[in-house]
Amino acid sequence: MASGEVQMARPICLIENRPDGRLVLRDEALAVLQRIRQPVVVVAIVGLYRTGKSYLMNRLAGQRKGFSVGSTAQAKTKGIWMWCRPHPHWSDHTLVLLDTEGLGDMGGNTQKDTWIFALAILLSSTLVYNSMGTIDQNALDQLQYVSELTQKITVTSSRDPSQEDEDSSEFVRYFPAFIWAVRDFMLKLEIDGHPVSDDGYLENALKLRNGDTELIRRCNLPRLCIRKFFPSRKCFTFDCPTNLKNLWRLEELQEEDLAKGFLEPMARFCDHVWETSKRKTVPGGQAVTGSMLAKLAETYVETICSGKVPCLESAVLALAEMENTAAVEEAVAHYGRLMRERLSLPTESVPELLGVHAECEKEALQVFMARAFKDDESHFQAKLVKTMDDRKEEYCRRNKQESTKRCQALLASLSVELEEKVRSGVYFQPNGHSQFVADLKDVEGKYRQKPKKGVMAEAALKQFLERKEAVGRAILQSDKALSEKEKQIAEAQAKAEAAQRELEVLRQRQAELEQKMQDQQRSYEENVQQLKAKMEQDREQLLEEHKKIMENRLAEQKALLKEGFRKEAKQMMKVIQHLMEESAKIQEPSWPKRFLEGLVTALSPFLPAIADRTIGFVTNLFRRL
Template sequence: MASETHMPVPVCLIENTPARGLVVRPEALQVLSKITQPVVVVAITGLYRTGKSYLMNRLAGQRRGFSLGSTVQSHTKGIWMWCVPHPCRPGHTLVLLDTEGLGDVEKGDTRNDTWIFVLTILLSSTLIYNSRGTIDQLAMDQLHYVVKLTDHVKLKAAPKESEDELDDSEKFVLFFPTFIWAVRDFTLQLEVDGKEISEDEYLEEALKLKAGSSRETQCYNQTRECIRQFFPDRKCFVFDQPACKKDLVRLEDLRDDEINPEFRQQVEKFCSHVWEKSPPKTVPGGHIITGNLLGKLATTYVETIRSGVVPCLESAVLALAEIANAAAVKEAVTLYQDLMAQRAKLPTESVQELLELHSQCEQEALELFMAQAFKDGICHFQADLISQVEKVKAKFCKDNEQASHDKCKAALRDLSQDMEKRISDGVYNVSGGYQLFKGDQQALVEKYWELPGKGVKADAVLQEFLQSRKTLAESILNTDCSLTEKDRELKSEQEQHERAEQERAVQRQKEAGERQKLQDQLRSWEEHALQLRKKLENCCEKQLEEHQEMIRHKSKEEAVLLKDGFCDKAIHLRMVTSRLEQEYGSTRSRLTTWINIMVSVLLGLVFVIFRFRTPRFF
């Protein structure tokens, strides 16, 4: 179980070395592959030696774990990961990512700093930026990596189709995490113009833009504009110094009573917020990421970066969808197979009984598939699910018939033992023997029908049994001295008529079973089409909600800009918002058509699969 994932210490998720560059570590992927729960991914970034690891250890509920170090050297290299049970969300795993300190002067080559920052953003659902002192221009300059995001991430693989199309950066918010600025060793009073302000208000004050068009003003505004644009959901926490300077080198060993009480309270408040408010990691459309998928996502991004290509967000989601949908098919088929094996008591009394059981198990398997599947490429995978489930169902039907056949054969073998002895003793080779034989055989048939649990082949096996005695019956009929030639002819005709009627009854039963199977298949397809429609409608609603949220963020930012007197920037944002609103309207109508097309595609794929497998049904 994912909840039993035990990591006593963190492991390196993405290694960063001068010789190999960025590499995903297989031992970390192995840990993530076992986590099938949704993950809440909290990552921290910032300059090296600013105490990032201490906060992450506290979020893990531990004093030790991520390396703190005690010198001016950077300890954390690459991105390190610690997976722990989520303290506030049952059924979720908290994944903590501690990143290599930015701006380490010992590295010499700092090209990977930006990629570490980009990966931290793309993998997390909450991003913590850790800095010291105050949020001043120096702190903003140290966060210059955010300005480079537009050069290192793209939304779509295809270039813009027209000049009116929005820049990729306008929609980065769909993929980006919530943002927390943690200010360490904060010594100022939280007030503006003599009025006390909150930590969040302090951050917003620091993010205010300067008026003017000079190069200096543009540099001042650039990082602030990026933060406001990319991270509309943001929060701030300030922390006093945790202890006196001489004790900082052994911070993780200090008892609670040796740590600054104010700092302890601030850390508790910070941890409570992160635990309670940090959302699960998702990708656009509301698809929740599990630990296994997080590992796949990290691998996709790192391999893209290593190949020299800028990571494409939509391509990464498509690659993830391929993996998730294939896994969803496999799990759903396994669930169906397990449920049928647990619940099916073979042989069943009728085909209908087995089909009803199949319907229940298929429904549960379909629900599992829909819960895990991404809408991207879902039709082909759902068609594959239908095909695989149908194969398993066909095997259960075959096994059901075989179980019934074997049980009925065994029953007739036991019931006919007395008659077999009479035949071998010549009891029926006398005058009146045919009538005696027919009476004994009728009594055997009546006992046979009284036996319970014979299953779907009861008629067919009995017909085989009676057919196997055809020659014997004719021989006894011919040797019965008490019958005239005319009697023999009448008995023979009656015998043939009975056998023909029995054969017709068996054929009618077989055809009825085939009709039931066809009706069940059609029912199954209708249910699959209905569930696909519900899934796509749900995904589209989430997509539209995300779009509306993006519009609300833009409108809110526009109002702030107008209030602060930045009319030109507000007008530009109004144009962006208008295009988003137009896009929202066209998207809503387009999605309805798209859903109908996807349902038709599914039914078309299924028809092709079964047209060649069972042509007599069509």
């Protein structure tokens, strides 16, 4: 399955609830998720067993059949089943539907019910709670799992019990939107003689009862929890879909066999979910892909099975570790692909190669930045920079190799006649040395005229002429037409020319090192620039996230004051103040500073390397000269 396609013809089990009570992730489902590179919109449904959850999910999948719709008094779905479908409205997103085991099944395990409920919340971006009849105290009491969440889940590994109010605002950053689907609803939507919408009916049901007795506190607890943890709430009421004798074969019925009071809200429900359900994200606004969702599921289930309390922050950090590693690999692969497409070896100069490298590095960094998140110490970014720097050095080495091969082949072809004269002894006669020097100059002249020799042109020529020095000295000493003084002058001149060639090669090497040092400075500046841009984007996302939470908290505080619950409103104000303080910190100009300092620290082990080599080389060069 390609990253942009979903080809699941049927649901499969994602998390199996085995008879011994163990929760086990199924490899087949994980493999499907790991191949989905698109952002995912995850809709999970929870509720008591035998309340028609699976039928709702089949409708969201655009199918009449799929998730198993049971017809007995025993829960049909065990664990959590998954169905990945193309999103009806967003072609670049995948819709992931999660159908959960019915809560409160006869012979079931209440501890496992709580974990199934918690997993549905942690994995979804929209949570549908499915119930029957009306939203009364009994229906609210069945949502006991909401009030147990803070005991089953922690936000940070170093949680301070005194900061429970602040924690509630942190939970909201991780929790999904909430939809209450009320099935077989037979009442008239009226309150105090006035018509009310489905949403108004839900909000009225969530109003707190006045009083301070233990009974009232227990009654208010699920209401407070829903209002605290799910500020985004929606309600849909459905008539009974058909007569009682046909309910057991509901998925087989045609549209005309279903009640209008069921079909109309069902259409509105599906449209609402498809149009408004957001993609799954983690704090900071990072979109979750299928492969990331698989990692989250693995992290949570492994933690639960180990007997520990799932920590949301730790799960996100584990996810960031996986995703940042993949971001480095993807960026390196992108860099390599671009270099192969754009670079033709050998290049005429080192700046030409470094220019191509700079373009490819910039685009690879963009690929990394688009996928990476929570790389607070810039370890992964530094790893990417180091890897691309190593690849650049390898390209430079190969560039020299290819240039050397081309130059040696060219010199060999140009010096065929000269080599033949040496072998036949043409130069070992009077005036032979001047003829040898002239022929050698002719080879050098033709060599210099040839284009596309690459960066090793001078070095290869130097090596070639060095190999001819011994031959030239032998010819010079055998040339009887020259006096000893003339021989000394000729030999001195040859040494001077050799020294000049060596100096030119050394200068080129020095220039290459300086160019590489400049390239590393450019690379560092490019990394800082892109990190700054990402930090600003992250800042905006965090501020927007805080703004939405604050607006919800303010609305909730206003509602609590209106209902007369000043104590709860005062506690809510503490949460709002905490959010305001956090937002103020994020808005400070120095906020990105720690990330940039982390980048400098992470890059420092290898950024000075070229500079050190340049200084050492220049010192050695002047010593030799």
